[in-house]
Amino acid sequence: MTDDIHSLSGAYAVDALTDDERSAFEAHLEHCAACREEVDSLREAAAELTLLAGEEPPPALRADVLGLVSTVRPEPPRLDDRRARRRRTWIAAAAAAVVVALGVGVGVTRPWEGTSQGPEFTVAEQIARADDAQRISVSFDDGAVATVLRSQSLGRAVIETSDMAPPPEGRHYVLWLQDSDGTMHHAGAMPDxxxxxxxxxxxxxxxAIGAGITVESDPRTPEPTSEPVALFSFA
Amino acid sequence: MSHLTSVPSGPEPEGTDLATELLRRCARDDENAFAQLYDLTAPRVFGLVRRVVRDPAQAEEVTQEVYLDLWRHASRFDSRRSSALAWVFTIAHRRAVDRVRAAEAADQRDVAYGYRQREVAHDTTSEAAQDRWEARRVRAALETLTPTQRKAVDLAYFGGYTHSEIAAMLDIPLGTAKTRIRDGLIRLRDALGVEGS
Known part of the structure; x- marks a missing residue:
């Protein structure tokens, strides 16, 4: 499935996907930096092909276009974009702090083994497509990445992990949602x-104002008993 | 009616930086910058759109849409993700493809018929355009593609077809066309030495 959707990057870059395929691939792009980079580079290459198609437009078109534009105002930058940029900066700092915490916290060695993505993938896709989708990633020392996708309007969040090491023997990763007064609410235990x-x-x-992961001996503990190994701020 | 003529001077070596600067000024409501951006890019935008939509009158309409879009959304250009020219041509390509797909949906045109019609037009590329050094550089890069990759990229980019339509046209398995497009674009990218930002 992953290989399959990755291979659509070229067709996506030159608009050779159907609308459905395009939507699915854009949801994939939300959390695949490799594909985003590849699409960007292939678009740069495809743009060079226009050198083979040069054709002087009718002179009247220039006057039409300039006349049209004089009646329309350019849109200001989208504030969401600027907020997102600030958020990314802030999260990078948070991630660095988390990496330090991990160094003295749990020893991490083995990646989890994969299972199906099942219906959860659909939730991730729905969130990724939401207008207010947020995507917050935390990188770990060993190359593992945990990403929380959250849409406030949908009231849903999913976590995606990549190459995440297993918890120490007899312990479990537990997910939390933090509400505005700081209370942590149990949001599920990850499969070991x-x-x-x-x-x-x-x-x-x-x-929720954020999400976190702690390492717990009781996967059903009503409150966290240790410092989080990863924090995801929705601010 | 428009006809194929020589391509006026395209972007200079500093064309990319110039386009970036012009787009930034457009975002600040600078119509002079927009006029310069038009002069810098219009032959390639119009030429691309015309290759995809074919009909000159429709190509003019789509070109107008493209420039209106560029003017309105210049503030969305992100120089960390793409060059200014690639951003312009990406928008132009998408608009052109949207137009032919909408037309196809409207008249349920037979794909194979459209393909034959478009094939003829492909061979009428301006001699002058081919003589230009930059065009030669691109042609040389295209030579590094296999003939089947070249065909798939051509049908996708200038034909405006989906990979599934291309698979049907070329009578190849469904998954093969998307692979050829991707592999072909990767070879083109590597031969041209272009990089993502």
Whole structure:
């Protein structure tokens, strides 16, 4: 499935996908930096092909276009974009702090084994397509990446992990949603041998201000008993 | 009616930087910059659109849409993700493809028939355009593609067809066309030495 969708990058770059395929691939792009980079580079290459198609437009077209534009105002930058940029900067700092915490925290060696993405993938796709989708990634020292996708309007969040090491023997990764007064709400325990995993967080992701992962001996603990190994701020 | 003529001077070596600067000024409501951007890019935008939509009158309409879009959304250009020229031509290509797909949906045109019609037009590329050094450089890069990759890229980019339509036209398995497009574009990219940002 992953290989399959990755191979659509070329067709996507030159608009050779149907609308459905395009939507699916754009959802994939939300969390695949490799594909985003590849698409960008292939578009640069395809743009060079226009050198083979040069054709002087009718002179009247220039006057039409300039006349048209004089009646329309350019849109200002989207504020969402600027907020997103600031957020990414902030999260990068948070991630660096998390990496330090991990160094003295749990020893991490083995990646989880994979299982199916199942219906959860659909939730991830829905969130990725939402106008207010947020995507917050935390990188770990060993190359593992955990990403939380959240849409406030949908009230849903999912976590995606890649190459995440297993928790220490007899312990479990537990997910939390933090509400605005700081209370942590249990949002599910991750499967110990689930490998590269996508799973939805339980609870109300609309009012949450952040999510976190802790390592717990009791996967059903009503509150966290240790410092988080990863934090995802929705601010 | 428009006809094929020589391509006026395209972007200079500093054309990319110039286009970036012009787009930034457009985002600040600078109509002079927009006029310069038009002069810099219009032959390639119009030529691309015309190759895809074929009909000159429709090509003019789509070109107008493209420039209106560029003017309105100049602030969305992100120089970290693409060059200014690639951004312009990406928007132009998408608009052109949207137009032919909408037309196809409207008249349910037979794909194979459209393909034969378009094939003829492909061979009428301006001699002058081919003589230009930059065009020669691109042609040389295209030579590094296999003939089947070249065909798939051509049908996708200038034909405006989906990979599934291309598979049907070339009578190849469904998954093969997308692979040829991707592999072909990767070879083109590597031969041209272009990089993503």
């Amino acid at each position: 041998e689930a490998g590269d995993t996508t799973m939805p967080l339980k609870g109300d992701a609309a009012s």
